[in-house]
């Protein structure tokens with residue numbers, strides 16, 4: 001059964017960078033991953049792209065042929081993709097039944113909040129057997145201003161109700177959050193979206209007082225739904241990426257089971273953990289037929305553990321003690337670099353170093 005993520009969010013919120021980061025992380029973990037670019041205006045795709053909407057239609061084609069502007073052209077492209085869903089289905093089939101696919105969407109928010117084409121494409125994907133989660137990225141700098149935070153809450157709620165998928169909202173670029181000023185509350189206030197009435201004071205300073213009643217009505221609407229919450233993401237922070245991966249796996253029910261029969265040249269990165277037994281099922285067998293002898297990722301039932309799984313750790317890492325952590329990480333990287341150099345020396349010229357020390361820590 002193919003699994004995947006529909007990566008959506010405002011322009012510049014970090015969708016393509018996230019897809020690229022996830023591709024690197026999963027490749028290091030030996031976990032399957034393919035990326036489908038659904039942004040017909042994406043000229044500089046940073047990641048290896050398995051399927052690209054540009055081979056079906058580009059934004060420029062739509063604009064030139066129908067005399068449309070960039071926004072109208074984008075909506076046309078999505079409608080065209082919907083009408084040619086067979087093309088997408090065919091390409092996805094080639095990626096195999098066990099594929100894990102990221103769909104990198106364009107940044108126009110109406111595509112994931114009110115325009116129907118993306119919603120219908122997603123519904124068709126679900127119908128052909130995909131288990132998907134929507135990963136909605138919102139730039140973390142919005143939480144530094146109460147009225148922007150409120151608009152992000154409404155946008156997130158709207159996207160959740162529109163796409164009708166298991167939904168993970170993410171405050172992206174949390175590593176940059178301190179650049180935009182101090183927070184009125186601790187980060188967990190913004191991620192847990194608990195008692196928003198505390199925002200009243202902050203809202204009255206960031207928006208004219210005549211809007212206070214309207215703002216409070218919107219707050220009570222968000223609280224009534226009680227749906228919105230946020231994970232955080234700093235794409236270059238391995239722990240942050242792993243934590244988000246766990247949250248998404250819980251939402252989709254994905255459990256990663258590495259292939260039991262690894263090719264002889266898989267190297268240390270692909271080596272099976274000590275003490276595990278090869279059950280003799282070929283690596284090509286479907287994941288449902290492979291025994292879960294050493295699943296590396298938590299299942300949907302397990303608790304969320306590991307570094308950065310508590311938002312207070314995120315606050316400490318990026319806000320309260322950022323410099324101390326930066327210095328600590330630099331020291332760790334130096335140590336790791338020295339270790340690799342030692343290994344290279346030990347193995348001798350011409351041999352490649354063991355990558356086991358460089359592997360992502362999955363615990």
Ligand SMILES: Nc1nc2c(ncn2[C@@H]2O[C@H](COP(=O)(O)OP(=O)(O)OP(=O)(O)O)[C@@H](O)[C@H]2O)c(=O)[nH]1
Nearest residue numbers: 010011012013014015016017106107173233234235
């Ligand atoms: N510091 C930091 N920068 C990030 C992070 N994620 C993305 N960026 C930067 O944010 C900018 C926009 O990222 P993109 O990945 O192009 O954003 P996008 O959502 O794909 O943009 P559109 O496709 O235009 O909607 C780039 O300069 C990225 O390098 C992050 O976690 N931390």
Ligand SMILES: [Mg+2]
Nearest residue numbers: 015016039042
């Ligand atoms: Mg992009």
